[in-house]
Amino acid sequence: MRNIILIVSLLVSNLIYAQYGWTPAVVSLNNGKTLTGEASIPMQNSGVGSIVKHKERVKFRLKKGSKKTKYDISEVSQIVFTISFTEKVDGEKIENTRTAKYVPVINKKRKKKVKKCFMEEIVVGPISLYGRTVNAQGAIGPMNQTGTNIPMYHNYWMTHNELYVQKENEEAKLINQISLFKGFKKRASKYFGDCPAVVVQLEERELKKKDLKEIVELYNSNCG
Numbered sequence: 001m002r003n004i005i006l007i008v009s010l011l012v013s014n015l016i017y018a019q020y021g022w023t024p025a026v027v028s029l030n031n032g033k034t035l036t037g038e039a040s041i042p043m044q045n046s047g048v049g050s051i052v053k054h055k056e057r058v059k060f061r062l063k064k065g066s067k068k069t070k071y072d073i074s075e076v077s078q079i080v081f082t083i084s085f086t087e088k089v090d091g092e093k094i095e096n097t098r099t100a101k102y103v104p105v106i107n108k109k110r111k112k113k114v115k116k117c118f119m120e121e122i123v124v125g126p127i128s129l130y131g132r133t134v135n136a137q138g139a140i141g142p143m144n145q146t147g148t149n150i151p152m153y154h155n156y157w158m159t160h161n162e163l164y165v166q167k168e169n170e171e172a173k174l175i176n177q178i179s180l181f182k183g184f185k186k187r188a189s190k191y192f193g194d195c196p197a198v199v200v201q202l203e204e205r206e207l208k209k210k211d212l213k214e215i216v217e218l219y220n221s222n223c224g
Contacts (some may be wrong), residue, residue: 011078131160
């Protein structure tokens with residue numbers, strides 16, 4: 001009985017996290033057209049058991065109940081979501097909003113084929129920083145959730161469970177993964193190895209994984 005409940009729970013979890021929820025957005029297409037309404041993008045599966053991969057595309061509608069249109073990632077230049085969230089200020093809950101720009105990012109680059117996925121744009125420069133939330137199949141339920149089943153609604157970029165760094169026209173590299181063989185300091189020191197200003201602070205542990213945005217900005221201002 002316990003195994004049956006576990007299987008059902010996993011199936012329900014996968015259905016809930018199959019895609020981000022509908023969110024107010026402005027979708028900009030490569031043909032110059034701009035769409036204002038609500039949009040949603042798929043949440044990909046990752047890790048052990050991640051057999052199902054969702055097609056990278058955006059669904060758009062003017063409002064709830066209206067006709068839905070799908071656009072392949074190759075047709076989209078950017079999506080700007082307006083995200084509502086609640087935060088505590090001096091013990092009181094305050095309703096707030098922020099914008100999050102999602103853009104197509106190269107995550108696999110081969111000789112004959114380039115694959116892209118939607119990621120939130122965090123830092124743009126000689127090295128750019130992007131984030132996305134995936135359904136981590138290696139654990140029971142998705143990783144890094146904080147009380148909501150729509151990770152796009154988070155108000156802070158560090159809540160993404162996958163963070164990528166990307167040099168111009170190169171494949172984006174996952175930088176915050178958990179590894180038994182190479183910790184964040186070693187991975188980051190290698191990736192930012194041509195920038196002593198960054199490497200020294202990494203080696204002395206003045207900059208850590210939680211400072212990734214600062215690390216990228218430091219690289220861009222000193223060595224970009």
